[in-house]
Amino acid sequence: MSFEDEIIDMRSTIDDIDRQLIELLSQRFRCCMAVGELKKQFKVPVMQPSRVKEVVARAALAGSSHGMSPEFASRVWELIIAEACRMEDEQTQQTKHAVPAC
16 A cells, blocks of 8 residues: 555544544533533532542543643643533523523
8 A cells, every 4th residue: 555545544534533523522512511501400500610620630641541641631621621611601691691482
């Protein structure tokens, strides 16, 4: 197999993994939104700093066990959590401004 053939195959695999990552993130965000609804229903604060710390620490450890730097894994999960919080905030704002059905 030529270099071009091999790199095309490898890049195709990377593209497939990227699609899977996006799908998994989408699933994670949907679950986070459901958790946000549950928190709202039971009047629990959205931000749970101890939970964030736990999730980021677990990601750092897991990343490290797979050859990634713990700092990298921590930063990635901090970004994921920040996006989940942004989405929850957006959902909360939409709910506040929703027009009641007739």
